Amino acid sequence: MSPTTVTELWASVISALGSIMLLWTLYPQYFPKELREFFNKYTSIIISYFNPYINISFSEASEDRFKRSDAYLTVETYLSTKAPKTAKRLKAELGKDSSKVVLSLDAHQTVADEFRGVKIWWEVKQEVKTSRSFYTPRQETTMSYMLTFHKRYRDLIIESYLEHVMKEGKEIGVRNRQRKLYTNCSNEKSPWNMMKRSMWSSIYFEHPAKFEKIGMDPETKQEIVDDLLTFSKSKDYYEKIGKPWKRGYLLYGPPGTGKSTMIAAIANLLEYDVYDLELTTVKDNTELRKFMIETTAKSIIVIEDIDCSLDLTGQRKKKTKKSSDDDDDENEIPMKGAKEEEKSNKVTLSGLLNVIDGLWSACGGERLIIFTTNYMEKLDPALIRKGRMDKYIKLSYCSFDAFKVLAKNYLDLEKHPMFDTIQRLIGETKIIPADVAENLMPKSSSDDADKCLSKLIQALEQAKEEATKKKDEDEKLEE
Ligand SMILES: Nc1ncnc2c1ncn2[C@@H]1O[C@H](COP(=O)(O)OP(=O)(O)OP(=O)(O)O)[C@@H](O)[C@H]1O
Numbered sequence: 001m002s003p004t005t006v007t008e009l010w011a012s013v014i015s016a017l018g019s020i021m022l023l024w025t026l027y028p029q030y031f032p033k034e035l036r037e038f039f040n041k042y043t044s045i046i047i048s049y050f051n052p053y054i055n056i057s058f059s060e061a062s063e064d065r066f067k068r069s070d071a072y073l074t075v076e077t078y079l080s081t082k083a084p085k086t087a088k089r090l091k092a093e094l095g096k097d098s099s100k101v102v103l104s105l106d107a108h109q110t111v112a113d114e115f116r117g118v119k120i121w122w123e124v125k126q127e128v129k130t131s132r133s134f135y136t137p138r139q140e141t142t143m144s145y146m147l148t149f150h151k152r153y154r155d156l157i158i159e160s161y162l163e164h165v166m167k168e169g170k171e172i173g174v175r176n177r178q179r180k181l182y183t184n185c186s187n188e189k190s191p192w193n194m195m196k197r198s199m200w201s202s203i204y205f206e207h208p209a210k211f212e213k214i215g216m217d218p219e220t221k222q223e224i225v226d227d228l229l230t231f232s233k234s235k236d237y238y239e240k241i242g243k244p245w246k247r248g249y250l251l252y253g254p255p256g257t258g259k260s261t262m263i264a265a266i267a268n269l270l271e272y273d274v275y276d277l278e279l280t281t282v283k284d285n286t287e288l289r290k291f292m293i294e295t296t297a298k299s300i301i302v303i304e305d306i307d308c309s310l311d312l313t314g315q316r317k318k319k320t321k322k323s324s325d326d327d328d329d330e331n332e333i334p335m336k337g338a339k340e341e342e343k344s345n346k347v348t349l350s351g352l353l354n355v356i357d358g359l360w361s362a363c364g365g366e367r368l369i370i371f372t373t374n375y376m377e378k379l380d381p382a383l384i385r386k387g388r389m390d391k392y393i394k395l396s397y398c399s400f401d402a403f404k405v406l407a408k409n410y411l412d413l414e415k416h417p418m419f420d421t422i423q424r425l426i427g428e429t430k431i432i433p434a435d436v437a438e439n440l441m442p443k444s445s446s447d448d449a450d451k452c453l454s455k456l457i458q459a460l461e462q463a464k465e466e467a468t469k470k471k472d473e474d475e476k477l478e479e
């Protein structure tokens with residue numbers, strides 16, 4: 001029997017005894033209300049004096065009346081792994097991917113837990129209140145989790161157990177959550193957007209990209225995977241060296257070499273959310289900071305084609321007019337997206353540098369910032385200096401190693417007589433992995449491996465011919 005039930009039993013026994021004593025001495029019809037209240041009040045004080053158990057309540061009510069309190073939800077997640085093992089009545093809901101059922105404690109159910117040899121009890125309480133709105137009575141139910149423990153363990157529970165519950169609950173929550181892809185694209189002042197509580201719009205992230213499927217040199221791939229996994233396990237290390245737990249990656253290379261695909265693969269490998277930041281639609285530096293503050297831990301902040309968002313000609317040139325709202329750096333330049341309307345768009349290079357590694361970047365923790373570009377040489381050196389962008393990853397034209405990965409993905413082939421010709425041609429010409437993938441993909445049921453490989457050989461020969469022609473033309477022009 002749980003201590004909560006024992007407490008309630010005690011309360012009932014004492015209260016019943018008291019009532020009987022009073023009834024014995026007084027006639028019920030003369031029993032005054034005030035005396036009854038007085039009696040009740042002191043009975044509960046006496047009970048709590050003798051009761052050795054302490055209760056802590058986690059109510060679902062929060063300041064935001066549309067949201068359940070974070071502490072309540074974390075406790076619920078923490079108990080979701082314990083409740084199914086012992087509780088007799090459980091509540092079922094659809095969880096991640098809408099395919100898995102998540103069980104939690106039903107109302108008035110109790111589950112026991114143990115922490116460093118100490119027994120603790122959790123009970124789900126349900127409180128029903130009747131309120132009146134527009135003269136119609138309305139019943140409101142508030143749920144809460146009641147934690148009960150012996151007063152002897154007060155310090156242990158308050159100082160260590162609660163921290164353990166919150167930490168583990170959050171970790172389980174992250175493991176079970178359905179990851180999301182956030183975008184800032186539609187921030188125009190529509191009534192719908194004004195009602196939204198978040199700066200970001202989101203959908204579930206369901207990209208199937210995986211590192212095993214990316215066609216690139218296997219050593220570089222392994223090095224990137226190791227770097228990412230090391231980062232994700234380095235909380236203590238970052239704390240020790242006094243740096244925010246974040247890392248910047250610059251992915252660069254020609255179009256169609258797998259930059260966006262790699263971002264999706266990183267998100268899947270580390271189980272992070274993705275915030276796809278479209279810089280050209282951000283109004284100013286202040287709005288940029290707001291977007292940054294609203295990102296959560298375990299996420300990737302992506303700015304694709306960073307060269308198209310910055311004024312490429314302005315290598316941190318002097319700002320002509322000081323903006324009132326931004327003050328950060330005298331070397332501010334406006335973003336290219338707003339070149340024509342500089343007045344309305346005031347996101348500046350220094351504003352961007354600030355959110356990457358200024359004070360604002362430390363909020364949240366465990367985040368990757370990834371830029372992609374087709375033209376690395378056009379970027380301002382300040383933006384990509386080491387420390388800001390910690391790792392540069394070059395994604396380039398298809399090598400034979402990359403082709404072998406794609407042949408395995410698309411055709412389930414590990415070797416084939418035509419591979420030798422392909423290896424020779426790939427060594428002689430430049431072809432992007434996106435083109436190789438397109439040729440290897442069967443277009444009809446009659447397209448077998450031989451046909452797809454022949455198409456690729458044709459494409460490679462054509463690319464080689466075009467490259468030779470272009471080279472000849474260039475040489476003629478030089479003469
Ligand atoms: N290295 C690669 N390995 C496997 N597939 C690839 C690779 N590169 C490109 N692809 C395929 O080509 C398509 C385009 O790739 P992706 O969008 O990742 O290129 P990108 O480098 O981001 O191009 P852009 O610079 O134009 O944005 C994808 O569908 C992807 O499957």
Ligand SMILES: [Mg+2]
Nearest residue numbers: 259260261304
């Ligand atoms: Mg891309």
